[in-house]
Amino acid sequence: MSLINVDDARAIARRRLPRIFFDYVDGGAFAEDTLRANREDFGRWTLVQRVLNDISVRDLSTEFLGTRHPLPFMLGPVGFLGLYAARGEIAAARAAHAAGIPLCLSTFSIASLTELRAATQGPLHFQLYVMSDRAIGEELIAQARAAGVDTLYLTVDTAITSVRERDLRNGFRSLTRITPGLALRLATRPGWCVEMLRAGMPEVGAVKHRPEFGRGALEQASNLSRRIDTRLSWKDVDWLRARWDGKLVLKGVLAPEDAMTARATGVDAIVVSNHGGRQLDGASSTIAALPAIADALGGDLDILFDGGVRRGADIVKALALGASGVLLGRAYVFGLGAAGEAGVARMIAHLREEVDITLALMGLTSIDALKRLGRAALNPR
Ligand SMILES: Cc1cc2nc3c(=O)[nH]c(=O)nc-3n(C[C@H](O)[C@H](O)[C@H](O)COP(=O)(O)O)c2cc1C
Structure with a gap:
C-alpha cells in the first residue's frame, strides 16, 4: 500500500497498531463533534489562485518563537509515541531534526528528555503537565x-481529562497492566508485538525512577493523570515563569479573552488548540477560533496553531489567518505508527511539498509573503 499522504499513513497505522492504541490516537471526546469540525472547518475557506507571477525561487522558511525555522510547521506534543513504534519519541525526533524542525516532547512519554537529548541534537521543546506535587514539575523543569x-x-486545556468513548469501549482508561485478555488482543498485531518485545517494557521516562507511580507505562500514566493539578489557575503561570527563563508557551487557548490574559502574563506564545478534539467536545474548531484570537492580539503575541492539520493547504490557511507556525499532531503520529522514523520523515516531506506547491499555485514565493498577504490569500466559501 502506498504512503503518499496522511490518509495512507492512517490506514496503514490502523492495520499495524493494536486497536486499543490506534483508537486512542484517532479518537476524540464524547460525540467527536469537535474532532470532526477541526477537519471540516478548513473547508470554510478557499485559497485565492493567482497566476503569472515568477515563482521559480521559493522559500518555506519562516519565524516563530523568535527563531527562523526551515518550515512553517513542527511536531507537537503527543503522549506515548514509544507505544506506536519502538523508541517512538527518538524516531520522531530524528525525523524532525533531519528536516531541521523542533519536536515538542510530551510529559507522557516513554523516552525521557535525557535519553532523547543523547539520541539526537536538534531543537527540542518540552510540554509540561503540572502535578499537585510541585516537586515533580520542578524536577522536570530542571531536566x-x-x-x-x-x-x-x-x-x-486538560484541567480534567475528558471522556473518549472509544477508549472506554476498549477499556483503555482502566488499563494499568497487561492482562491475559489484553495480551490476546495485542497478539492480533504480531509485527507490532515483536517490535515492542525487542524494545523492552515501556515505562514513562519522566517518573520511572519514582516507585510511587508504579511499574510499566500504563500504571505510571494512570497515576500521573490522577495527579494533574485541577486547581491550576493563571497565578500558576507566574509560578512557572519564575522557574523557567526560556520561552514559555500556553497550549490550549481557544477564547480571545484568554489569549489577552495570556499576553498580560508575559508568555512568549499561545497555541490555539482544542487538544485535537479530545477535550471539550462541542468547542469550536481551531481554524474557526483563530481569526478572532488574531484580531484580539493584534500581532502582539506569537500564535501557534494545531488541530486537524492533514494537508499543506490546511497549514497555508492557518498561516493566512494569523498563525506564525503550525504544530502537527496525528499527521505525524500516523506516519510513526505506519513506518516508524521513515514514516514520520515521509509525512514531513509530503507536507513540505504540498505547502510548496500550494504556495506556488497561489502565485506566492515565500511563507513570509503569505503571512504579509494574510486573509487576502483566502476567500470565505
Ligand atoms: C494520542 C494523542 C496524545 C496527545 N497527548 C498530548 C500530550 O501529552 N500533551 C499535549 O499537550 N497535547 C497532547 N495531544 C494534543 C496534541 O498536542 C495536539 O493538540 C492535537 O493532536 C492536534 O490535533 P490533530 O492531531 O488533529 O492535528 C495529544 C493528541 C493525541 C492525538
Missing part, C-alpha cells in the same frame, strides 16, 4: 534545562 530545551509548553 528540560539540562537537556537544552529552549521552549516549555504549559498545556492548559
